[in-house]
Amino acid sequence: MTMTSANPGPEPRRTPVGLFADQYLVGQAVRTALATRGFPVANYRWPTGPRQLREAAAHLVQIEAVVGVLLCDLDRPERLAEVADMVETADSVRWLLLTNAPESPRWGAALTHGVLAVMPTSTGLDDLVVAVSSAAAGGTVMDETVRRRLVREWREVEEDERRLVARMDSLTARELNVLSLLYDGRSVRGIAEMAGVSEATVRSQVKAVLRKLEVNSQLAAVAAYRRAKDVARTHRPARNH
CATH class of the missing domain: 3.40.50.2300 (Response regulator)
Known part of the structure; x- marks a missing residue:
């Protein structure tokens, strides 16, 4: 200093x-x-x-x-x-x-x-x-008008993030593991080989992930996972305003 x-x-x-x-x-x-x-x-x-x-x-x-x-x-x-x-x-x-x-x-x-x-x-x-x-x-x-608008916009983002976290929390441990491996760049075949299960089993788990996260593709699921990781890194209880 x-x-x-x-x-x-x-x-x-x-x-x-x-x-x-x-x-x-x-x-x-x-x-x-x-x-x-x-x-x-x-x-x-x-x-x-x-x-x-x-x-x-x-x-x-x-x-x-x-x-x-x-x-x-x-x-x-x-x-x-x-x-x-x-x-x-x-x-x-x-x-x-x-x-x-x-x-x-x-x-x-x-x-x-x-x-x-x-x-x-x-x-x-x-x-x-x-x-x-x-x-x-x-x-x-x-x-003050700008301040209120920015706070309102953040509250809306926070609500979206809460919904995202709730959807992530709905995944089973195995589904979350599959999603993290997709995030790491693993293929369905590679995940199946690692886990010693069939590709059909992994594809079923991926479908469950997409359904619970309310997205239509693996790419969107990975993007949601990335955002959830960012939320975890930034979250602090906000002061009342």
Whole structure:
């Protein structure tokens, strides 16, 4: 962790800002930009486990940081879970999230986990300074209409995911094993040889998988399995909004 600040001149003292970036160079650029506007910036490595999370959260309290900035790629499923963990662990901080991921329901997911506002990494310095200052003052940052829409879109995605998980849970252990082998690229013949059963038996199991997942092809079943794995990697209980 490094601390950087620029001479604020006659401006009033700025609140310290905690900065976490999963891409070092992007984080450096944002740190430097905020520092030129008088914000003391505590720059942290992206946490990779509970211990780093706790240590970072404790330091944020120590430096009296009111605002935190997260820079990350939300397209990676695990990032959303990590954002949720950070917001939960350092819940005294008002969090802003900058991402290069295009606007999508995932933005709404971050909001449901307690992020104050989500903005693109293309946000200009002046707008970022306004956002940080407003967050520090306890004000709003994100247009409420946009915020509600993104949260609603994520709730709809969550409902789809719950239905998907329920369908996955309806598979027997053997059916789930067959599906995982299809996901790994195994053929029906190869699965039959591995299990020591006939191809007809495996094809019957595949048909059961398709029926329970409510899809029409092995390709669609594999896609559903992949999505279910992503859901497992990103799931965290959302805060009430």
